[in-house]
Amino acid sequence: MLSKRIIPCLDVREGKTTKGVRFEDNVDIGDPVEMARFYYEGGADELVFYDITASHEKRGIMIDVVRRVAETIFIPFSVGGGIGSVEDMRQALLAGAEKVSVNSAAVRDPRIISQGARIFGNQCIVLGMDAKKVEKTRKTPSGYEIVIDGGRVYTGLDALQWAQKAQELGAGEICLNSIDADGTQDGYELQLTEMISTRVDIPVIASGGAGVPAHLLQALTQGKADAVLIASMVHLGTYSIAEIKSFLSAGGVKVRSSW
Amino acid sequence: MIAIVDYEAGNLTSVARAVAHIGYRSAVTQNIDEIQNADRIIFPGVGAAGAAMESLKRLGLYHALARAFADGKPILGICLGTQVIMGFSEEDQTPCLGLIPGTVRAFKKICDSDGSRLKIPHMGWNSIQVRSAHPVLADVRDTDEFYFVHGYYPDPDVDRHILALTEYGIPFASVIGERNLIATQFHPEKSGRPGLKILENFCTWKPC
Numbered sequence: 186m187l188s189k190r191i192i193p194c195l196d197v198r199e200g201k202t203t204k205g206v207r208f209e210d211n212v213d214i215g216d217p218v219e220m221a222r223f224y225y226e227g228g229a230d231e232l233v234f235y236d237i238t239a240s241h242e243k244r245g246i247m248i249d250v251v252r253r254v255a256e257t258i259f260i261p262f263s264v265g266g267g268i269g270s271v272e273d274m275r276q277a278l279l280a281g282a283e284k285v286s287v288n289s290a291a292v293r294d295p296r297i298i299s300q301g302a303r304i305f306g307n308q309c310i311v312l313g314m315d316a317k318k319v320e321k322t323r324k325t326p327s328g329y330e331i332v333i334d335g336g337r338v339y340t341g342l343d344a345l346q347w348a349q350k351a352q353e354l355g356a357g358e359i360c361l362n363s364i365d366a367d368g369t370q371d372g373y374e375l376q377l378t379e380m381i382s383t384r385v386d387i388p389v390i391a392s393g394g395a396g397v398p399a400h401l402l403q404a405l406t407q408g409k410a411d412a413v414l415i416a417s418m419v420h421l422g423t424y425s426i427a428e429i430k431s432f433l434s435a436g437g438v439k440v441r442s443s444w
Numbered sequence: 445m446i447a448i449v450d451y452e453a454g455n456l457t458s459v460a461r462a463v464a465h466i467g468y469r470s471a472v473t474q475n476i477d478e479i480q481n482a483d484r485i486i487f488p489g490v491g492a493a494g495a496a497m498e499s500l501k502r503l504g505l506y507h508a509l510a511r512a513f514a515d516g517k518p519i520l521g522i523c524l525g526t527q528v529i530m531g532f533s534e535e536d537q538t539p540c541l542g543l544i545p546g547t548v549r550a551f552k553k554i555c556d557s558d559g560s561r562l563k564i565p566h567m568g569w570n571s572i573q574v575r576s577a578h579p580v581l582a583d584v585r586d587t588d589e590f591y592f593v594h595g596y597y598p599d600p601d602v603d604r605h606i607l608a609l610t611e612y613g614i615p616f617a618s619v620i621g622e623r624n625l626i627a628t629q630f631h632p633e634k635s636g637r638p639g640l641k642i643l644e645n646f647c648t649w650k651p652c
Binding site for chain 2: 186187188189190225230255256259260261278279281283305306307308309357358383386387388409411412441442443444
């Protein structure tokens with residue numbers, strides 16, 4: 186039986202991990218390669234790196250990070266943030282990423298999903314989507330709208346319709362982030378997660394709002410997610426992956442328990 | 445020297461990196477001489493069966509692989525490589541290499557034991573149940589899991605070619621083999637410690 190995946194997410198700016206990262210052991214704080222090794226050895230099932238480098242000129246630094254991560258860990262990892270073209274995808278995949286994730290660029294031009302899927306295979310293409318709760322209208326019948334550019338720009342796209350369209354275009358997986366829950370540590374947006382996860386055929390990773398292991402359990406059971414993205418709760422050292430997995434296992438969720 | 449066969453089916457650098465990590469030399473190659481002179485062959489790949497078979501024919505690798513198999517050279521298939529060594533794939537209705545008789549089938553809409561619909565592709569970590577002892581699988585523990593990503597699975601005609609089974613709605617052959625050939629549907633190069641152990645065992649395997 187397939188295990189539910191626990192996926193730490195690292196934000197990387199100009200080659201350094203950012204956002205309140207605190208490690209107690211001998212991990213070089215802020216070095217994404219050392220953090221990748223730490224999570225790999227600690228039982229993470231997959232990793233996600235988001236490049237939040239602001240300037241385009243410094244993007245090459247990320248490719249170097251990807252290459253070094255790929256030499257260090259032997260589990261899948263994906264790269265997102267700043268992937269705006271098939272060429273960007275190619276560079277990240279050749280450097281050793283297993284998957285690339287597209288978000289705003291796919292909203293602006295959905296063909297990037299189909300082109301990427303055709304060239305690299307569906308399994309390589311993750312659609313990252315940021316959804317915000319809105320009133321149910323004719324334009325947004327699911328009650329969730331897609332926002333881009335870090336939540337600043339409303340697109341008028343219905344979240345469910347966009348998820349289904351991305352699947353048709355060839356996305357192999359969806360990373361579903363709730364803008365409302367993101368950063369709150371109050372739990373995932375379960376209604377949104379359940380709606381998308383049960384209405385598409387491809388795997389869905391729940392993102393945004395994790396604070397305690399019980400939140401992960403909810404997203405994987407009530408929310409019917411296939412995987413969960415976590416950040417602060419492990420970056421701050423509050424929980425280890427092993428602790429989280431024992432909790433989930435005790436709650437009846439199948440997780441990978443040996444590594 | 446280990447030849448990692450490049451037939452333009454996806455990115456093979458992760459296999460090369462994993463082999464380097466466990467301390468063996470390899471070359472990602474489509475050169476027939478280099479493949480024939482290699483001590484061992486790894487035959488990986490992701491993508492679709494139809495395009496993969498076309499590339500194998502165009503590059504002249506079709507016969508090189510069949511010959512290496514006949515010569516008794518150790519061969520490891522991975523993912524799409526594992527499917528292409530079968531007789532026929534339902535994907536694109538493709539006649540394949542036929543080194544192991546059988547059909548590659550699509551996962552149909554299937555349900556889990558609790559009735560929930562299973563996603564396709566089968567993507568993520570799953571365990572394998574070894575059915576037939578094999579030196580390459582010698583260190584696999586019951587609790588070990590491996591990374592899969594595929595929408596089709598091998599279904600060998602001959603039962604003894606099934607070396608391990610995995611459950612995803614239905615039981616399917618996750619490791620198959622015959623003589624000097626062993627092939628995994630999962631990605632050992634992306635499966636952490638137990639996956640690297642399988643690669644290591646393959647690198648020292650002496651098929652009789």
